[in-house]
Amino acid sequence: MKNILTLFVSLIGLVLSSSAYAQEASSSYDKLMSMDKNQLTLLIILGVVLGVIILLLILVIYLMSFITTVFKKENPAFAEEPSWWESFKEKFITGDVEEETVEKREMTDHSYDGITELDNFMPPWLQYVFLITAVFGVGYFINYSVLGYGKTGIEEYEEELRIESIAAEERKANAVAGIDESTAIFDESAGALSSGKTIFEGNCAACHAADGGGGVGPNLTDEYWLHGNSIKDVFTVIKYGVVSKGMVPWQDQLSPEEIQQVASFVLSLKGTTPANPKDPQGELVGSTPAEVIESSPADTTAVNPE
Numbered sequence: 001m002k003n004i005l006t007l008f009v010s011l012i013g014l015v016l017s018s019s020a021y022a023q024e025a026s027s028s029y030d031k032l033m034s035m036d037k038n039q040l041t042l043l044i045i046l047g048v049v050l051g052v053i054i055l056l057l058i059l060v061i062y063l064m065s066f067i068t069t070v071f072k073k074e075n076p077a078f079a080e081e082p083s084w085w086e087s088f089k090e091k092f093i094t095g096d097v098e099e100e101t102v103e104k105r106e107m108t109d110h111s112y113d114g115i116t117e118l119d120n121f122m123p124p125w126l127q128y129v130f131l132i133t134a135v136f137g138v139g140y141f142i143n144y145s146v147l148g149y150g151k152t153g154i155e156e157y158e159e160e161l162r163i164e165s166i167a168a169e170e171r172k173a174n175a176v177a178g179i180d181e182s183t184a185i186f187d188e189s190a191g192a193l194s195s196g197k198t199i200f201e202g203n204c205a206a207c208h209a210a211d212g213g214g215g216v217g218p219n220l221t222d223e224y225w226l227h228g229n230s231i232k233d234v235f236t237v238i239k240y241g242v243v244s245k246g247m248v249p250w251q252d253q254l255s256p257e258e259i260q261q262v263a264s265f266v267l268s269l270k271g272t273t274p275a276n277p278k279d280p281q282g283e284l285v286g287s288t289p290a291e292v293i294e295s296s297p298a299d300t301t302a303v304n305p306e
Helices: 002-017 018-033 037-074 076-080 083-092 097-102 123-148 153-177 190-203 231-240 255-266
Strands: 107-110 115-118
Touching: 037 153, 083 123, 123 190, 231 255
Parallel strands: none
Antiparallel strands: 107 115
């Protein structure tokens, strides 16, 4: 009874501290990943030494069993006494099989029309498994339903969503940081075009007019372009500028995402009607922004939009 009570208390403690064990395992994994080569090598060596020690212990146990068998053959009186393993196996694993098979235990209270039910033998290991399962079930119920330490299925789902949202933000940040003239895309979403319009009005309207009709700079609404009309071409122009024509590079003042947004807004101006459009400049390119997204690679030389 004392052993069962000890087992019960141990299992309760294990269940209640499951969260702490999970955090400790996560912390140990982080520490393992932060180790350098020398530390990892030392850890592997220690693991090998521990494995050798375990193998030696197994070998010692085997040798002890072999020696015991030899002694039993040489001394019949010693052979009559059961070994510790046989005693352990009979008490906790198999039980006294011979006694259980010879004696038929009838459950007289389950007799119907002369038919009786046998109280079939249950091996000790199965009884202990049932007992441990029951104790674990009680501890699980107390941990999750009474004390509230463990997370419910809904709480675990919400935690997974939180972790995934953080990972999604990191992926988005990495993708945004990786935008350049070779990976820029035409973003026609309302948010991107709105941000691009704000940037254009604050930085580009002085030379190209607020409606894109042109001024010092070329007209951005017609079908004539000086340096290509794909999103990659326009992105390159905005990023590197055309110093010889008075357009400064914006790569130090705008982020890659902002350059992509304003480039998308510039392409969205095509076909609109400005108040005072400037005369066409460059070559006639009659295509819509959606048709020029995947056009020829951007020229990385310093150029001016349009």
